[in-house]
Each structure stands twice: as C-alpha cells, then as structure tokens.
C-alpha cells in the first residue's frame with residue numbers, strides 16, 4: 145500500500161505512525177515545527193491509553209520516566225479531604241495511569257518512531273497548507289514554516305490530519321467554523337520542585353473554578369528526595385474583547401501576578417500552594433477551550449485524528465488519551481480495508497464516543513464531586 149501521510153507530529157501523529165507500523169501500513173509524518181518538542185509541563189495518561197501504548201511495546205520506557213499514579217485525591221478549597229480513590233493498577237486495572245513530563249512522553253514516542261520507521265520518515269519544518277485528492281491518492285501542499293516558500297508536495301494513498309485544535313486539515317472541510325470555544329475558565333500551568341506530595345504518586349484536585357481550583361501531581365522523583373510537581377490553576381474568567389481570554393493560542397508564558405493572590409491562603413499540611421507557585425520554573429497560560437463536535441471526520445481519502453477531530457477541555461485528562469485511542473482504531477481499520485472504507489469505519493467507531501466525552505467534559509462532569517463539596521462547605 146502507498147504511504148499514509150500524517151500531518152502533525154504531536155502525541156496523536158506519533159502514536160498513529162507507531163500503530164500503523166505495527167499493522168504493516170507505511171506512513172510519513174509532516175510536522176510544521178523545526179523540531180518535535182513538547183512544552184515543559186506534565187500530562188496524565190489514563191489507563192485506557194497506557195494500555196494502547198503498552199501494546200506498542202512502550203510501557204517499560206514510559207515506566208522508567210513516569211510516576212505510576214497511585215490515587216486520585218479530592219480536597220475542598222479549604223484543604224479538607226473530600227475523597228480519595230486508587231487509580232490504574234492500584235485500582236486493579238490491567239494498565240497503569242502515568243503522570244509524566246510531556247517531553248519524556250514525546251521522547252519515548254519519537255525515539256520509537258525513529259527506531260522502527262526511520263528518522264527519514266519525519267519531515268520537520270513543513271507546514272501543510274492544503275490537501276487535494278484524486279481517485280487513487282492524495283497530495284499535501286507544504287510550505288517552509290519560516291519563509292513560507294513552497295516545498296515539494298507530498299503524495300500518498302491517504303492523509304490523516306493530526307494537526308491539533310487549530311487544524312488546517314479540518315478547516316478544509318469546515319471553512320466557516322467558528323474559532324475554538326472559550327469555556328469561561330482560564331488556566332495557568334507550571335512545574336515546581338517541592339516536597340513529596342501525599343503518597344508521592346497522588347493526583348490532587350482541590351477547590352472549584354469560581355473561587356480557585358488547583359490540580360497538582362508529581363511527574364518526576366528528584367535525586368534530593370523532592371518531586372517535580374506539575375500544577376494547573378483554574379479560575380473563572382469572563383471573556384472580554386480586549387483581555388487575554390480572547391487569545392486562542394496555547395502555550396503563552398503566564399504571569400503569577402495574574403492569579404497567585406487567589407491562592408495566598410492555601411497553606412495546607414499536605415501542600416503549601418503559595419510556595420509551590422512562587423517556586424515555579426515555568427508558567428504557561430491557556431484559555432480552556434474546545435470545539436463543537438462535528439458529525440463527520442472522514443472525507444474520501446482524508447480524515448482527522450486527536451485534537452483536530454475532537455478538541456476537548458482538559459478537565460478529565462482525556463485529550464491525549466483519546467488521540468491515542470484514535471490512533472489504534474485507525475490503524476486497525478487500515479489493516480483491514482483500503483483507506484476510504486477504513487476511514488469511514490474508524491469514524492463510526494470513534495466519533496460517537498468522543499462526542500459524548502467532549503460534551504460531558506464541557507458540562508464539567510469530572511468536577512462534580514468538587515462542586516458538591518464546595519456547595520456543602522459554603523452552606524455550613
């Protein structure tokens with residue numbers, strides 16, 4: 145079979161290349177950035193996704209770098225414990241939950257792609273600006289990311305848009321789609337060195353976005369006994385025409401002065417939040433965004449995957465995990481059928497489930513326990 149062109153070398157695109165390789169389907173990645181690199185913060189990979197990565201033979205490499213999360217712990221805004229429960233293998237599941245530095249996750253994926261497919265299967269600095277299809281193939285139009293000068297077009301049997309929430313490939317089929325939808329919650333993310341958090345493998349959610357919410361989990365054990373803590377501060381922030389909530393870009397540098405005051409009295413016996421914020425090595429800011437689900441991803445020989453297909457608010461730690469599930473489903477379909485039929489089967493398999501998840505995370509379902517506890521605390 146001719147190659148599958150993968151547009152975008154993020155978590156979704158890299159996992160897809162590995163899943164296709166396992167299925168015996170050749171592929172090639174075109175990535176706009178000059179290097180495949182992730183921002184310096186953490187990510188939680190839920191068991192449904194680590195199971196897929198284990199199937200690709202990556203669990204040992206990931207386990208070496210990640211924290212195998214032991215429990216999810218929920219606290220009120222005043223630091224009172226609401227609930228804690230085991231997760232991953234500690235809850236009896238077949239697969240672990242991994243809290244990991246994004247750079248480590250991508251390093252493992254990229255290393256495997258280079259080893260199994262060859263580094264020459266990744267073209268860097270090539271931004272896809274369009275795609276055309278004929279009866280028996282696709283052509284991707286590429287430009288140099290810096291100069292904008294045209295590059296030789298890429299041809300293949302089919303194309304998968306793994307190019308994220310601002311997907312160029314999605315825009316080909318939805319040219320009038322509105323920009324990503326701001327949820328009304330703004331996030332600042334950082335990493336700080338700090339004392340071991342609870343069990344040393346706990347994922348903590350505390351408070352609610354109306355008065356300040358904080359998500360914290362360790363992503364690395366340090367040699368001095370401390371841990372590298374990944375944290376996300378979440379606050380309700382109304383959209384405004386001039387404010388930074390309008391900026392739909394991710395990964396902008398954040399300023400602690402914009403939110404640290406909200407957490408000034410969050411000094412608990414299990415975590416000193418002001419100290420953690422003060423010691424941040426990096427602070428990034430993000431409007432919490434998603435898009436309305438669409439009812440079609442597959443158009444002949446072109447389909448969408450990951451955030452390009454179903455961007456989701458990061459309340460439930462689902463975005464990358466769903467991209468990983470997409471990758472397995474798409475590779476399975478392509479191992480059984482030619483691209484057009486495979487893409488339709490993949491869409492039938494994955495679109496309804498991701499639509500449900502996008503809408504339930506948009507409705508704030510992962511935070512229900514925190515909101516109920518806050519209402520009780522406020523009433524007492």
Ligand SMILES: Cc1cc2nc3c(=O)[nH]c(=O)nc-3n(C[C@H](O)[C@H](O)[C@H](O)COP(=O)(O)OP(=O)(O)OC[C@H]3O[C@@H](n4cnc5c(N)ncnc54)[C@H](O)[C@@H]3O)c2cc1C
Nearest residue numbers: 152154155156176188272307308450451458461463464465
């Ligand atoms: C604050 C926050 C916390 C999160 N926490 C979690 C979590 O704990 N667990 C989880 O599972 N998910 C989490 N997510 C979601 C997760 O980061 C995304 O869902 C995931 O990265 C999507 O992967 P992707 O490969 O689809 O897209 P991306 O990671 O966006 O990758 C897209 C790639 O395509 C490239 N590209 C873009 N346009 C073009 C083009 N025209 N041509 C060529 N290349 C192009 C980009 O450079 C990029 O490398 C979080 C998200 C945020 C914002």
